Amino acid sequence: MSPTMHVLAELAIRFSALSLVAIGGINAILPEIHRVVVDVQGWMTSAEFARLFALAQIAPGPNAMVVALIGWKVAGVAGALVAMVAACGPSSLACYYAWRWADRLQESRWRAIVQRALAPIAIGLIMASGYTLAQGADRSTGAVVLTITATAALAFTRINPVWLLGIAALAGIAGIA
Amino acid sequence: MTSTVSGATPARLEAISRSELFASFLKMGLLGFGGVLPWARRVIVDERRWLSDREFVEVIGLCQVLPGPNIVNFAVIFGARSRGPVGALLAVSALLFVPVGVMLLIAMFYEQVAGNPWVRDAIAAASAAAAGLILGTATRLFVQARPPLRGMLTGGAAFVLVGILHLPLLWVIVVLIAVAVVAEWRASR
Numbered sequence: 030m031s032p033t034m035h036v037l038a039e040l041a042i043r044f045s046a047l048s049l050v051a052i053g054g055i056n057a058i059l060p061e062i063h064r065v066v067v068d069v070q071g072w073m074t075s076a077e078f079a080r081l082f083a084l085a086q087i088a089p090g091p092n093a094m095v096v097a098l099i100g101w102k103v104a105g106v107a108g109a110l111v112a113m114v115a116a117c118g119p120s121s122l123a124c125y126y127a128w129r130w131a132d133r134l135q136e137s138r139w140r141a142i143v144q145r146a147l148a149p150i151a152i153g154l155i156m157a158s159g160y161t162l163a164q165g166a167d168r169s170t171g172a173v174v175l176t177i178t179a180t181a182a183l184a185f186t187r188i189n190p191v192w193l194l195g196i197a198a199l200a201g202i203a204g205i206a
Numbered sequence: 207m208t209s210t211v212s213g214a215t216p217a218r219l220e221a222i223s224r225s226e227l228f229a230s231f232l233k234m235g236l237l238g239f240g241g242v243l244p245w246a247r248r249v250i251v252d253e254r255r256w257l258s259d260r261e262f263v264e265v266i267g268l269c270q271v272l273p274g275p276n277i278v279n280f281a282v283i284f285g286a287r288s289r290g291p292v293g294a295l296l297a298v299s300a301l302l303f304v305p306v307g308v309m310l311l312i313a314m315f316y317e318q319v320a321g322n323p324w325v326r327d328a329i330a331a332a333s334a335a336a337a338g339l340i341l342g343t344a345t346r347l348f349v350q351a352r353p354p355l356r357g358m359l360t361g362g363a364a365f366v367l368v369g370i371l372h373l374p375l376l377w378v379i380v381v382l383i384a385v386a387v388v389a390e391w392r393a394s395r
Contacts, residue, residue: 084309148267150270155243167337190245206330
């Protein structure tokens with residue numbers, strides 16, 4: 030096996046094994062990815078890893094795309110694709126079959142009970158992820174005002190979020206936040 | 207009953223064409239700065255009216271307890287619901303593959319602009335607003351879904367245990383689901 034193929038195979042095996050335990054998304058397995066990528070394989074330093082994570086937050090698309098960035102850093106565009114398919118493929122297949130199974134229980138009373146039980150927990154967890162992000166981002170009074178304004182605008186108006194992000198970015202450049 | 211997405215597939219989901227499905231998830235993927243969920247709710251609930259807030263949060267609830275990124279799971283389930291396995295593949299591809307190309311382009315230039323103070327300040331401020339987009343989406347879902355007191359307690363507990371106390375997500379989910387299922391079961395008798 031050529032060195033590149035070897036690295037691609039390594040990425041595929043490591044990430045697909047982690048995919049099925051990623052309950053809560055990629056953030057749940059990020060410490061383990063860090064251990065593999067930085068400590069075990071020595072593909073990058075801890076600082077580089079942190080930079081890629083920050084970049085995935087900034088870039089459009091799901092934050093899970095940090096795995097594509099890691100693959101790209103390790104083995105170029107092929108690495109990005111292999112890492113992403115490995116990280117999302119097995120969990121997506123599991124999700125598909127879980128849904129198919131749940132779909133067959135349509136009339137089951139238990140299914141309605143579980144679904145009603147999960148919904149409020151889902152809202153609580155979304156709130157928790159927004160709060161965690163806000164804690165990291167709100168380093169000034171201006172930033173807190175931006176977070177609160179965006180929260181209220183999304184909750185109670187139908188304004189397009191693009192405007193909120195654009196205005197916030199301008200406020201940042203102007204030194205207000 | 208309240209839920210339709212979980213029950214029989216409503217006609218409005220089966221009427222979604224493959225190109226509409228692809229375009230919608232592509233839009234979410236390309237706009238999802240700081241998190242795709244606010245965009246998913248906006249596109250699916252406000253713009254296309256394919257799901258109500260309550261239906262949306264029920265699907266997201268299922269996505270959260272399954273392994274994998276929540277929003278990718280959402281694409282799998284929504285895509286499969288409307289257009290079968292091909293739909294799932296289309297939705298996931300639109301959500302992931304095109305944005306990955308954009309992200310790699312950004313990554314190539316990022317090192318050159320990362321030191322620029324304007325870029326830094328703009329990103330810092332936009333990140334603060336992006337956190338608000340997620341908090342606002344959660345608030346809207348809460349207002350629209352209007353959970354009963356038992357739901358407010360389990361949802362509130364999820365927020366406090368994960369968001370403030372930073373307890374391990376897996377254990378919080380396992381315990382809270384057990385509590386919530388028992389509470390719903392008792393209420394339904």
